[in-house]
Amino acid sequence: MMARLVMKFGGTSVADIDRIRNVARHVKREVDAGWEVAVVVSAMSGKTNELVAWTRAAAPMHDAREYDAVVASGEQVTSGLLAICLQEIGVNARSWQGWQIPIKTDNAHGAARILDIDGSKLIERLGEGQVAVIAGFQGLGPDNRIATLGRGGSDTSAVAIAAAIGAARCDIYTDVDGVYTTDPRIVPKAKRLDRVSHEEMLEMASLGAKVLQVRSVELAMVHGVRTFVRSSFDDPADPRLGDVDNPPGTLICDEDEIVEKQVVTGIAYSKDEAQISLREVADKPGVAAAVFVPLAEANINVDMIVQNVSEDGTTTDMTFTLPVADFERAMSELEKAKDKIGYAKVQGSRDLVKVSVIGIGMRSHAGVAASAFQALAAKGINIRAITTSEIKISILIDSAYTELAVRTLHSLYGLDAA
Amino acid sequence: MMARLVMKFGGTSVADIDRIRNVARHVKREVDAGWEVAVVVSAMSGKTNELVAWTRAAAPMHDAREYDAVVASGEQVTSGLLAICLQEIGVNARSWQGWQIPIKTDNAHGAARILDIDGSKLIERLGEGQVAVIAGFQGLGPDNRIATLGRGGSDTSAVAIAAAIGAARCDIYTDVDGVYTTDPRIVPKAKRLDRVSHEEMLEMASLGAKVLQVRSVELAMVHGVRTFVRSSFDDPADPRLGDVDNPPGTLICDEDEIVEKQVVTGIAYSKDEAQISLREVADKPGVAAAVFVPLAEANINVDMIVQNVSEDGTTTDMTFTLPVADFERAMSELEKAKDKIGYAKVQGSRDLVKVSVIGIGMRSHAGVAASAFQALAAKGINIRAITTSEIKISILIDSAYTELAVRTLHSLYGLDAA
Structure with a gap:
């Protein structure tokens, strides 16, 4: 029995018939x-937006099941067209819709979760030498209706299918050729990583690296799926791309597959952050709930939360960050809840950035955070807030210092390419 | 139990969100x-052409099953959007794809025939007061894959569903407001018919009246479905449209529902006809097969066939008509088969038109054909070929005389509006 491979192609990789033909050549190579x-x-890129716009024009608030029927048609079209392009170059192939496999999801139409994939029919056909071209982003709900996984859900489809058919690897083809130590537009000396652990990738995805959807990384971590990020813009005929064991790209794998663990693997940053501080909040039980429940109810995602211990035990300052797009709404919610919360005044800053240092090696290395603070201070960069986890340090600074901070930390941890 | 109604809307009636909203209002009225x-x-009009063009660009000859997966997405989108528009105006509705009902078809992907429709789930939901919005043109093949019915197949879907759920009527909304005695662009005095028999409509549809697909009329005839042709461009709020028994339009029904039978119901014409004559063909068994088998194998549809009895029992002339688009190919096929058929020479004319007189009353009225020939002769119109059936006379003439011939026959049989 041959080993199984999942290959996933996003919207820009299948934007038109020429690009779909190019994808067919990548598939034929494998x-x-x-x-x-x-x-x-x-x-095909742009199609999902067109379909979504139609559902919104039909009614601003609409039935998510009908939204799913409309929007899932985009992947259906690509799957049929790619199957045709594969057959045209002599590759036995057929398209599969979510309901045909079936990919069973829960009932959360528009943002459904995959519950179960019956891989048996796929495995049988693959064994007969037929390529399966699967419409991503969609499955079949318990009501026998099409359910979509939410935007970017094709990554999740690919990883879930890889788990269901026991694939040796799940290749995610994108418009970049792998995961970098940081954004190469800011640090030209950024290196492509050969391997990243699932935990690190999860932090990077959550912190603004747009290579993979957070949900797909979680799923890959749970099922131990070896995910590989590579470029769909490479020439399919390039002989290096056919290397079965070591093609160009970044492997996202279990930690124990990474022999030489770096202390720091990468530097991520997330722009468009805002900060809100409540001054002289009563230091008593229930006050955090009074602040954050109204924000959650308004669908505002709060990120870093910092609360200092009060000096005198009566009042404290409370600071948190949030996407700048939610800033005005959050200020207005807090204004409305002022009496209930009880605070002296509210202050806010926009135009901030969160820079994060990520690495599984931090677990066994003390002093990583201290050296970061020191290096930033030496460049005159003021730190507004800090949060840390086992494998990550996040630092909130003024956005004007973004490039300087990223470059400083990238050099500090020895990530610059020689 | 309330009576059931099927309403069918074509591509121009659902061309954009505004038009779909208009359709929703027609549905709400009923x-x-x-x-x-x-x-x-x-x-939506234009969408099917776009999808078909993509499959052709992917490969000129392509897998019909993949074509079906791609092209059926167009109806899927409309069904979801109309369900949303209905819900928005307070009508309980949901979309149904062919595979959800299911509408079972044979395996002839791209031109499938409906084998069976399980109406039970639809009937149950209709009984709960929910409108079913069904994607036309598609069903589920025996291979569990999407099968389309061929172009114009949504009319057929509508009639088949009407039969499956026992609908009292199947309303086909189009861009015209009914079936006319002839083309009103040629004869301004053409009248809208209140009722037409299935047999007559079948002849009209076959002869170029583009109101209904031939296959849908056949199906309506077999199952006794009362089909009603009406306009989607009427104002949905017009109170006359809500008349349950007698709304404006044309009812296509069984002959016994037509009390006062006209001798002639309508005059149809079909442009772009060509004629081919083979001179001095050997008058012996098997010669007709030698002529028409190669044409059939080349997918050329031959229509009127006229063969004269030979004077001397050795040779005869054979004449037939065909669409002008197939003329060159037919001439080339006949050239190739010249030795096998054995004929002296081949002659052809393009630029012809077939004018047909249709009416179930002809069965019991002699002399209809004779009066037609007389009237055309009086106008100096030369008749090139004639074929007749029980309820139809078709006459082949030069296309320059189209309008004159249609107007002459329309007056002759008393069809002009007062």
């Missing part, structure tokens, strides 16, 4: 190399 | 009048 291949595709 | 309603929709 088939020729001996893999049994399942391909997961997104809608 | 729901308010007390009907249980199932709606069948086509793809």
Whole structure:
């Protein structure tokens, strides 16, 4: 039995028929190399937006089940077109819709979760030498209706299918050729990482690295799916791309597959952050709930929360960050709740950035945070807030210092390419 | 139990969100009048062509099953959008894809025939007061894959669903407000017919009246479905449209529902006809097969066939008509088969038109054909070929005389509006 491979292509990789033909050549290369291949595709770029716009024009608030029927059609189209392009170059292939496999989801139409994938029919066809071209982003709800996984859900489809058919690897083709130590537009010396652990990738995805959807990384971590980020813009005929064991890209894998663990793997940053501080909040039980429940009810995602211990035991200052897009709404909610919360005044700053240092090696290395603070201070960068986890340090600073901070930390931890 | 109604809307009736909203208002009117309603929709106009063009660009010859997966997405989108628009104006509604009902078809992907429709789930939901919005043109093949019915198949879907749920009527909304005695662009005095028999409509549809697909009329005839042709461009709020028994339009029904039978019901014409004559063909068994088998194998549809009895029992002339688009190919096929057929020479004319007189009353009235020939001769119109059936006379003439011939026959049989 040959090993199975999942290949996933996003919207820009299937934007038109020429690009879909290019994808077919990538697939043929892997088939020729001996893999049994399942391909997961997104809608042609722009199509999902067009379909979503129609549902909104039909009614601003609309039935999520009907939204799913409309929007899932985009992936259906790509799956059929890619199957045709594969057949045209002599590759045995067929399209599969979510309901045909079936990919069973829960009932949360528009943002459904995959519950179960019956891989048996796929495995049978793959074994007969037929490539499976699977419409991503969609499944079948318990009501026998199409359910979509939410935006970017094709990554999640690909990882879930890889788990269901026991794929040796799940290749995510994107418009970048891997995961970098940081954004190469800011640090030209950024290096492509050969391997990243699931835990690190999860932090990077949550912190603004747009290579993979957070949900797909979680799923890959739970099921131990080896995910591989690589470029769909490479020439499919490039012989290096056919390397079965070591093609160009970044492997996201379990920590124990990473032999030489770096202390720090990468520097991420997340722009468009805002900060709100409540001054002289009563230091008593229930006050945090009084602040954050109204914000949650208004669908405002609060991120870093810092509360200092009060000097005198009566009042304290409370600071948190949030996306700048939610800033005005949050200020207005807090104004409305002023009497209930009880605070002296509210202050806010926009135009902030969160810079994060990520690495599983931090677990066994003390002093990583201290050296970061020292290096930033030496450059005159003021730190507004800090949060840390086992494998991550996040620092809130003024956005004007973004590039300086990222470059400083990138050099500090020895990530610059020679 | 309320009576059930099927309403079918074609591509121009659902061309954009505003038009779809208009359709929703037509549906609401019928729901308010007390009907249980199932709606069948086509793809938004232009969408099917776009999808077909993509499959062709992917590969000129392509897998019909993949074509079906791609092209059926157009109706899927419309069904979801109309369900949303209905809900928005307070009508309980949901979309149904062919595979959800299911509408079972044979395996002839791209031109499938409906084998069976399980109406039980639809009937149950209709009984609960929910409008069913059904994607037309599609069903589920025996291979569990989407199968489309061929172009214009949404009419067929509507009639088949009407039969499956026992609908009292199947309303086909189009861009005209009914079936006319002839083309009003040629004869301004053409009248809208209140009723037409299935047999007559079948002849009209076959002869170029583009109101209904031939296949849908056949199906309506077999199952006795009362089909009603009406306009989607009327104002949905017009109170005359809500008349349960007698709304404006044309009812296509069984002959016994037509009390006062006209001798002639309508005059149809079909442009872009060509004629081919083979001179001095050997008059022996098997010669007709030698002529028409190669044409059939080349997918050329031959229509009127006229063969004269030979004077001397050795050779004869053979004449037939065909669409002008197939003329060159037919001439080339006949050239190739010249030795096998054995004929002296081949002659052809393009630029012809077939004018047909249709009416179930002809069965019991002699002399209809004779009066037609007389009237055309009086206007100096030369008749090139004639074929007749029980309820139809078709006459082939030069296309320059189209309008004159149609107007002459329309007056002759008393069809001009007062």
